Amino acid sequence: xxxxxxxxxxxxxxxxxxxxxCKASGGTFSSYTFTWVRQAPGQGLEWVGGIIPIFGxxxxxxxxxxxxTITADESTSTAxxxxxxxxxxxxxxxxxxxxxxxxFTRAWFDPWGQGTLVTVSS
Amino acid sequence: DIQxxxxxxxxxxxxxxxxxxxxxxSQSISNYLNWYQQKPGKAPKLLIYAASNLQGxxxxxxxxxxxxxxxxLTISSLQPEDFATYYCQQSHSTPLTFGQGTKVEIx
Numbered sequence: 001x002x003x004x005x006x007x008x009x010x011x012x013x014x015x016x017x018x019x020x021x022c023k024a025s026g027g028t029f030s031s032y033t034f035t036w037v038r039q040a041p042g043q044g045l046e047w048v049g050g051i052i053p054i055f056g057x058x059x060x061x062x063x064x065x066x067x068x069t070i071t072a073d074e075s076t077s078t079a080x081x082x083x084x085x086x087x088x089x090x091x092x093x094x095x096x097x098x099x100x101x102x103x104f105t106r107a108w109f110d111p112w113g114q115g116t117l118v119t120v121s122s
Numbered sequence: 123d124i125q126x127x128x129x130x131x132x133x134x135x136x137x138x139x140x141x142x143x144x145x146x147x148s149q150s151i152s153n154y155l156n157w158y159q160q161k162p163g164k165a166p167k168l169l170i171y172a173a174s175n176l177q178g179x180x181x182x183x184x185x186x187x188x189x190x191x192x193x194x195l196t197i198s199s200l201q202p203e204d205f206a207t208y209y210c211q212q213s214h215s216t217p218l219t220f221g222q223g224t225k226v227e228i229x
Contacts, residue, residue: 035218037166044209044220044221044222044223045158045160045166045209045211045220045223046220047216047217047218047219047220059216061216061217062217095165095166097165097166104216104218105154105213105214105215105216105218106154106213106214107213108156108168108171108172108177108211108213109156109158109166109168109211110167110168110171110177112165112166112167113165114165115165
């Protein structure tokens with residue numbers, strides 16, 4: 001059974017960058033698409049972007065373009081989310097999730113990682 | 123971007139009640155609609171995919187229906203463990219978008 005284990009909580013200064021990891025265990029890493037979703041405190045879910053490791057393709061939400069980079073390391077079965085130029089409104093729990101479909105669309109997410117709280121504060 | 127609107131935003135119900143949550147898309151999304159359950163402090167959990175398909179391990183009291191722009195999640199007999207927030211999510215096109223959530227509370 002596939003499990004996604006994310007890195008621990010981070011506290012960052014405004015203007016800095018953060019890199020969150022998501023390690024997959026079980027299954028064949030390159031057979032899946034990995035997606036990142038965030039949730040600000042008390043708010044709903046927001047798609048950040050995703051990666052299809054076998055194709056090396058990425059897709060990002062327009063509002064994060066230029067600030068976000070999603071990568072994957074097949075040798076360690078780990079996906080990464082890097083967000084730069086952090087602002088206070090980037091404070092959120094960031095989740096990774098997996099889908100079977102080798103597409104960003106027509107897909108559903110299961111399982112999810114446990115989430116990583118990123119706090120941006122001066 | 124496709125906007126997803128859920129109703130109601132919250133509801134109070136009793137154990138054993140039948141609960142219905144609706145989700146409307148701002149344009150047709152065929153059946154590319156998923157439902158998730160989220161409990162406080164936990165990651166979302168997939169309940170229903172492609173509008174009406176029950177994810178493995180999810181109790182059969184959960185069901186989904188709809189296509190095009192209007193979708194429904196039904197809990198046939200609410201159980202204590204079902205008190206949570208429910209989100210719909212469209213996967214028709216990027217950016218993938220979620221509804222604002224429906225919080226199901228104990229009456």
